[in-house]
Amino acid sequence: MRIIQLLSLLTCLLSQYACSPKNEAIITINPNNEISNNFIGNGVQWDAYPHASTENSDWGKLMTEDKWQMNYERLDYMQPKLLRVVYQANWRYLVGFDKANNPIVNFDTPEVEALEKILSYAQKNNMTVLLGEWGTPFHVHDVAENLGDKFSGANDPKWIDIIIESLQYFIIDKGYTCIKYYNLVNEPNGTWASTNGNFKEWSEGAQLLASKIRETGLAEYVSVAGPDAVTLHDNPDSEYTGIEWVDECAKQLDADMGIYEVHDYTSTESLQNGEFAKFNSRAAKYPLEKGKQIIFGELGCHTGKPENKARIEQDPHAGIDSQMDIFDYSYGIDMADAAIQAMNIGYSGTAAWALDDAMHTDGDLGDKNKLKRWGMWNSLGTELCNNPQEEEMRPWFYTWSLMCRYFPVGSSILKTEELDIDGVRLTAGISGDDLSIALVNTSETEQTFSIAIPNNTTFQRFLYIDGERSLDEDGFPKAIETNIKANKQITIQIPANSFVLYTSLDF
Template sequence: MKGSKFSEFMQEALNLQKNFMVAVFLLNGFLFAQSVVVDTANPSCNRFFGFGAEWDSYSYGSYEVTDSDFALIRKRVEYMGLPVARIMMLLKYGYNNNGVFDYETADMYRLYRHLDVCQALGSTVLLADWGVEQGWTVPPGSDIVSTDDTLYASVIGNYLDHLINVRGYTCIRYFILVNEPNYEVGSFSRWAAGVSNVKNALVTRGLQDKVLLAGSDMSNNVAWHTQAVELNILGAYDFHRYASGADILSGSLETYVGNLWTYAKTHDSAAAGKLLIVGEAGLSDGASTGQNSNIETFDYGVIMADYAVQCASAGSGAVSAWMLDDNSFMDFTWGMWCNKTLGFRLKQWFYPWALLCRNFKTGSKIYKLNTGRSDLRGIAAHHTDSAQGTSSWTFCIVNRLFSTQTLTIQVPGHGHASLSQYLYSPSSAITDSNGFPVATSILDENIGTGVSIACPGNSVLFLTGQEGTGALDISAANSKALFLFQNTPNPFNPATTIRYSIPIHSFVTLKVYDLRGAVIRTLFKGAVNKGIHTFSWDGTDRSGMASGSGIYIIRLESNGRALTTKALKVE
């Protein structure tokens, strides 16, 4: 064989080998399909209270969070729904010794402001008194210095009576004595005596059925959990867990949580009617008391969604992330948005955690999705409203692989559902002007026979048929045909939203052209599920520079067809 022919032959062989390897990659990733049947006979949690967060008022005074500032915070909390809120209480807020408590202090009014929101939303509040033995939690010269002091329990009973019976904060359903007592108190016997004292104080005031004791609130000490269960006094079992990235990725977190719940159910005959609560949820990698170096990253959102899915799969009835808001503690940066000094800027992980809070409703049954892969996890929530006669489903899929995974989810015995799809991925986390998640598509599917979805690598995908999910105001019937909607707003400045519908799973290209036919920006190029999809154009060109005012052509191409619409940018 002559040299030139041999070179051509070798090049062809290399091309064939390359194409074969690409095909193998696709078969292993994008084309991987797993049928998942929801086992409705075996819920992992029969009475889910919800996902939530730690929301403390401690440093709101130091940051000078005004009522106007608080209106923005309230708007975000209301969007989330915040089914569960763990809130700090301190004797420092109003205790004046000799059992006297001043309920009219600035600190107490800042606490009331939080509780007002929770009461209006119907949130379940876990009120945690952070203790008296570390000094900073009590006023100088306090006459209460020990957790087992009966005066401490009496003051707690009095302020709970005031909050619940006088001010009407019936949202306070659980009380926690001392934050992480294995560290803050150290002695289990002294803490247990304090719990017993508080129990008596609640009974004396007739509060024992209005607010239940939760504990042990331990962190990194399983022995405290087991001993707390054996006290036979707690109405719920809660703990803190800052898990490593490796433990979350491997699924070890689910095993850890499951073991705690198994112990409770084995040693407490009434445990099935109680809650297992993750009181503080977070990532230990990069963590210090006040900061986590990963908190601003996209990956933190994926990791925390994975954390949430594993806890719910293991039977937890409530998961509270640490934490909601950086204004809660001076110079802390664990929150979902920055403090007032930094302009209340939302962080990326707000997107998935807000959707978890908003769409996994209180009263839902939770089902673990068995995908057949340890790096592809998910849960389903079934929520029924007997008053309205409605039944709805919410699904969360977390893909820890780097390749797209396809699933067909089937719910036997159920029919059609209009499901809004939200996607948190490196290339898609669409939000509105408030920073709140926007659905990328609407799927009209029969979940009884199965709904097929493609979940990109390193992403979190939500499907929800719950009412009030912020679904696109577009008829699901429009998803039956290829259609390009008029962008909104139009005219626009600086950004506009583009929506289109695809009748089948297809490869699409969405581009913006100027009137000369030059490509200004490629907004999307790739495969999408059937349904209605949303993309936002920020008005910039391919180099990231702002495009000038004028008329632009938006062009959608799919399956040999092309549709266009005109968009007008104004200065």
């Protein structure tokens, strides 16, 4: 009888072992194993509402002080570390030409004042600003009749000179030392760009701008960011593919580049199958070999699926350049996944496209019924769409704000061993004695495993799962658990299709 009992117990133990989770291995976070250090941080693109910022705008001054304040309060929670801010000279400070066709600039305009609302906020909150222009004035966007010949292109010294004048005004006169980088031409490899993929034109302009920055003493404050290429886009009229724009920039212009910067609009499939990380790791190869930082100036998840087009057609206010998944829970998972992967392949920051639907329209022509719907909200939901609910924060604000807020400037992003757990990715950042760990689980199964951490730590935990987002009284993310004691090890439980953030930072 005793033998039978022992055999029964042994069978039970073996059964439990066989059925135990396969993810019992401990994942180790080692503070001495850095992917990158001096992290710039995650953030957003926030542009100064060209259609709605002044009485002279297409829609009038719809961006009232209350609207600006709403944005400030939300960004106070998010704490973005990186802002990309783009405009055109003729939208803000280029007011005309003299008889010799020399540009006339004026920085005492309502349009410049509106731009300074963003720069003042960034300066106050110690953000890094990537400032820039969409392209050579009158060559893209709101092309003015008979003015397209005022500047020959991105390498026109007259254009470079007024850019330098604007930088002197913003940085020296106004004290916006938050402006660290300047972006000459948006996506210059694109068929839609003022350069239409002409690398020679763009590179000559970038070199001239960098030279002028050095000559005027501005190099103490600001440097050129490039190439700003959409690496997935191969322009048939360009001598280089999208990814080769980055390669050639590093090979030919490294001395003039303060930072490398690219754009990507990926897909859920590319995120989940590893193509996003693989491709963008390749794009970063030469910049990282040069010992420079690289960031995403724009990052979004686009879908070419028929459903997106159908949803655009059903929305009377959406332009063709819209991502309708921003209304869905799933977009918060995709964007968090993209940020995690970007950090794990050495990118020093990411600006999400975009903060607010009210910023841009298709072609920036001001059509109220062709909004670029990519935002975390629509500040002018009431005015443009007769729908105050559009002004509410959308689901993806939850995850993106946490990826900004809890990975401070100067963090070290730490390498962990390869996870062999279906659908799970994580990134870890250490800042002083504080540790943040962000995870996504894109599988259909809850996963449980352990992480070994450098020190005894007290965490709070945030959870983003469909239908379960804990919010505070202002609608901002709220930890579902606090005071989690971890004695050099923490057990992670991450539900299917969810995002979890553990952090010892406490604001």
